[in-house]
Amino acid sequence: MGEVNSVAKNPLKVAVAGLGTVGAETVKVLQKQANLMAARYGRTIKVVAVSARSRRDRGFAMEGIDWYDDPVQMAASADVDVVCELIGGSDGVAKAVVEAALAAGRHVVTANKALLAHHGVALAKTAESKGLTLGFEAAVAGGIPIIKALREGLAGNTISRVYGIMNGTCNYILTTMRESGRDFADVLADAQRLGYAEADPSFDVDGVDTAHKLSLLTSLAFGTQVNFDSIHIEGIRHVSATDIAFAEELGYRIKLLGIARKTASGGIEQRVHPCMVRKDEPVATVEGVFNSVVVEGDSVGRSVSIGRGAGAGPTASAVVADLIDIVASRQTPTFGIPADLLEPLPVWSMDQHVGAYYIRLMVEDHPGVFADIAAALRDSNVSMEAVIQRGRSPDEVVPVVLTLHETEEVRLNDALARISAIAAVVEPPRVIRIETL
Known part of the structure; x- marks a missing residue:
């Protein structure tokens, strides 16, 4: 009985910034599964503050939840342990919410891939310097952990x-x-x-x-x-x-x-x-x-x-998974190793890519056109694997499809420039890379 009382008295207090489909669903899941999570992890997870652009009904009970018109103020001053940033956007309010939460010593859970793609390392360093979690399971393929x-x-x-x-x-x-x-x-x-x-x-x-x-x-x-x-x-x-x-x-x-x-x-x-x-x-x-x-x-x-990969349910499920890690005191560096040890990404040019290619050309069906195309590939040192040519009658525009053996992309681009200069090629070449997996 004493354990049950301690669970009730010591919930993980959560603020949710943004009540779109994901934010509202996150609150619903936490309310619906409160008893299950308390039984599994020995502590409840309770939403105690929310912020959104309007106060319309989102389909969950607001009893015991404080409303904030300003999500940044909520992140900075609400009596919570975790702030869930579910607003979106690489800068602006979303970034300010996360920064305010970390500055106030609160864990952060976010579904915001754009924010982390542009500011992830800096935010991770701030979180780790304060011993805080920056969780983002929901940012990539929500239904896949x-x-x-x-x-x-x-x-x-x-x-x-x-x-x-x-x-x-x-x-x-x-x-x-x-x-x-x-x-x-x-x-x-x-x-x-x-x-x-x-x-x-x-x-x-x-x-x-x-x-x-x-x-x-x-x-x-x-x-x-x-x-x-x-x-x-x-x-x-x-x-x-x-x-x-x-x-x-x-x-x-x-x-x-x-x-x-x-x-x-x-x-x-x-x-x-x-x-x-x-x-x-x-x-x-x-x-x-x-x-x-x-x-x-x-x-x-x-x-x-x-x-x-998206939708209210799968994404909310991933948000809750990060909250459960906080409840269970499972903490790892944001990107797997401390942010200070992340190495700079070596610059890699697409010209260096080596692979096979599909090319579709729309050409006027004149004699000798295919020979001109083959010559352009030869002059760029690019080798053809297969061709589909469906001519129907002289002077008609028809598709010519080529597949190429593996080559460097810089050579492919040279070949495409030569092919585009052929008068009978009436549209820019359509190129799709053939990927060996």
Whole structure:
């Protein structure tokens, strides 16, 4: 009986900044599972303060919860142990909330990948200097506990590569394009109507969201400083239904992947772009709004995780997981090793990338055009693997699809410049990297 009373009298007091879908769901989960968590961990987790832009009903009980109009004031002055920052954005109010909470000696849990991608190392140093937790399991693939896996479960491995599908919006669009034969703009509009894509989808479809997440996984996997600016980023706007159909014919699926790996020279490459992957690869089978993260380590081999990467439930689940670590007094450095020991990320140029490529050209179907294309590849020292040419009648524009053997990207770019100069090539070449996984 005395133990039960001590649990009731000593809850972990939490403030939640931001009551959007994730913030509201986090409060609901904590209220719903209060008894279960108390039984499992010997201490309750209680939301005692919240802040949002309006006081409308969010579907949870407000009894015993203080309201703050100013989230920064709440982070600095509320009587709490932890501040959950669920506002979003790389700067502004979100950054001020986290800084105020750490300055006041409060643990922080956040789902804000953009904030950590740009300021993660500095915030981690502040937290660690004060003996505080900066938890961000919810920032990457919410339904997959990949942060904990890299920081703890796979800590005994030397990681060689981490990659995956990290944006459910893009994966939904590419899946629907393949299944329906419709083009990007049409499917994007549907995704917006269904709530899978934002009104302004740029961060998602242009690869920025994936890059934010990749920068954090890179730091955890390789002990490097977070360096978002060094990531090569391409989105999926240029992927057409035609490309997806040709990929199927060639035995591939197109996925937007974030990839980080150690190079032979000792550097680390980080890149986000559409990839053609063999249909039998695990990531090729991940469809719709699901995410998948693959880690390759010297002891574990290949570890594949699949789950929902976004949405209220999965993200709130990850937020609560970080709170439970605080309740259980499980504390590790933010990025796996002390922030002061994170090494600068070696600069890696995309020109150094070596790989195979898919190229689609739209050409006027004249005699000799293919010979001109072959000559351009030859002059750039690029070797063709296969070609699909479907001419129908003279003077008609037709697709010519090439797959290339592995080559350096700098040579590929030279070949593309030569091909683009051919008069019969009527559109810029469409290029998708073929990824060996």
